[in-house]
Amino acid sequence: xxxxxxxxxxxxxLEQARAAEGRYRLLLEHSGIVAWEVDCATLRLxxxxxxxxPQFGYLxxxxxxxxxxxxxxxxxxxxxxRLAAGDQSRRRxxxxxEIPHRDGHLVPVEIESTLVTDENGTPQRLLGFIRDMSHRxxxxxxxxKFASMLNHEFRTPLxxxxxxxxxxxxxxxxxxxxxxxxxxxxxxxxxxxxxMMDEYLSPERMASIGRQRQPNEVSPAALLASVAEQGxxxxxxxxxxxxxxxxxxxxxxxxxxxxLEILLDNAIKYTKPNTAIELIGKNATEGGxxxxxxxxxxxxxxxxxxxxxxxxxRGSNSHGVPGSGLxxxxxxxMVDVHGGTLSAKNVSESGMEFRIWLPVATPSGKSLAPGSxxxxxxxxxxxxxx
Numbered sequence: 304x305x306x307x308x309x310x311x312x313x314x315x316x317l318e319q320a321r322a323a324e325g326r327y328r329l330l331l332e333h334s335g336i337v338a339w340e341v342d343c344a345t346l347r348l349x350x351x352x353x354x355x356x357p358q359f360g361y362l363x364x365x366x367x368x369x370x371x372x373x374x375x376x377x378x379x380x381x382x383x384x385r386l387a388a389g390d391q392s393r394r395r396x397x398x399x400x401e402i403p404h405r406d407g408h409l410v411p412v413e414i415e416s417t418l419v420t421d422e423n424g425t426p427q428r429l430l431g432f433i434r435d436m437s438h439r440x441x442x443x444x445x446x447x448k449f450a451s452m453l454n455h456e457f458r459t460p461l462x463x464x465x466x467x468x469x470x471x472x473x474x475x476x477x478x479x480x481x482x483x484x485x486x487x488x489x490x491x492x493x494x495x496x497x498x499m500m501d502e503y504l505s506p507e508r509m510a511s512i513g514r515q516r517q518p519n520e521v522s523p524a525a526l527l528a529s530v531a532e533q534g535x536x537x538x539x540x541x542x543x544x545x546x547x548x549x550x551x552x553x554x555x556x557x558x559x560x561x562x563l564e565i566l567l568d569n570a571i572k573y574t575k576p577n578t579a580i581e582l583i584g585k586n587a588t589e590g591g592x593x594x595x596x597x598x599x600x601x602x603x604x605x606x607x608x609x610x611x612x613x614x615x616x617r618g619s620n621s622h623g624v625p626g627s628g629l630x631x632x633x634x635x636x637m638v639d640v641h642g643g644t645l646s647a648k649n650v651s652e653s654g655m656e657f658r659i660w661l662p663v664a665t666p667s668g669k670s671l672a673p674g675s676x677x678x679x680x681x682x683x684x685x686x687x688x689x
Contacts, residue, residue, distance in 0.1 A: 337433035341376060343383060343418070343426040348372040358435055360405030374402050375414060375431060383426055386418060394418050399436070411436045452614075457496070457629075465493045521556040523548045523592060527582045530563040538571045538580060546585040552592055552663040558637045559661075562645075565634040566596040566657045574600035574654070587660055591643070594659040602649035611647050 337358060340350040377400075382393040395417045401409040416431030468490045475483065524545045531541045563582070570580045583595040603611070607618045612635040615628040631647075638645040643661040650656045 339375060339431050339433070341372070341379070341429040341431075343379075343429055346376060346379065348375075349428075355433070358433075359402060359410060374400055375416070375433070376429075379429060382418065386420075386426060402433070461493055461496055464489070465497065468493065520551045520553045521559070522550060523552050523584050523594075526556065526560060526563070527584050527594065530560060530567060531582050533564065534567045534571065534580075538576075538578075540577060540579045541567070541582065542579065543582045543584075545583070548584050548586065548592065552661070554641055554661060554663055558641070562634045562637045562659065563594065563596070565630045566659075569630060569657075570596055570598040570600070570655065574598045589660075591660055591662045593661070596657045597650065598654045600654040602655045603647075605649065608647060608649070612645065 336352075337355045338350070338352040339348060339355075341347065342349050378396070378398075382396070385393050395415075397413065397415045400412055400414055402412050404410050413434045413436050414431060415434075416429055418426045419428045419430060420426050468486055472483075472486050472490070475486065478486075527543050527545065531543045534541050567580065567582070574580070578599050580599075581595070581597045583597065585593060587593040603618050610616045611618070612631050614632045616632070617628045635645045638659055638661070641661055641663075643659060645657065645659050647655065647657050
């Protein structure tokens, strides 16, 4: 009887294994990510999921899959040699590559692969996934175009102002002290903006925000306070309220400061003098950090809200208000490349409300720019130095 039970248990386990294999196979065959398997002994491609056909235009016959395999297995012999020598660092690899489409154009991809070994440590199979990264390449190109547009739109008027101020300073030696101080103040502001264009808003800099390791952290409370202090030169009624904010958050400080300054400037321009404006910062209920810029103005027509962040868009209430229609567009782009969101709505009690949400980690450490930071705007708590 015991023997019969053992056979029945083995049979049941076998059926469960077959069912699990069927489910995994079904998932792979209906997933948009290309999955594949290679035999390490023969270096032959044993499996390639059907997702490769629409992504790369192949018919998945032996000749065409060989083209894909050549890219996927380019570094396999070297990895196997290093593993045999005791080097475990290449057991799992994530790399970028370009795979030729059947029509000839190159498809940018990310290839993730893992060596699977037996109980003796001998590599048996190489399992991997291919992700189409065309959207990321297009995103990078859009960011560079955006930065180039900003440089063109802002640099020309700034250069004109810069030249005019220099001439006034040269020819206005007989002007009173207050006038000369205004010249100096304008010149300093122009220099600051031109410096930001050179150091921050280059196409390469814009394309890197949110993806390359950011070496900076900032105190969110201090960030709000400094933006408010800058704005009080134009509007005294600016209040700052914070609740439960982390001591530090990792982001691009210059970018987030510029974003908040744009929103505050927008609130100042579109509200009456002496109208109160609030800067609010707190932890978001869904995680991350949120900032609000609220005013007690009249808001904007509801049908215009969805267009506020479009390039060069100016609302029906912008008549007589200086601007190019690029500020809110630039602010949203800054937040987007941090992986966050920027939204606007009319609030009956307080006029207009802009909300920034950032998916930042919120550790309470003291060290700035820890080496454990990664490009996904997160921190490894185990490596964080408190």
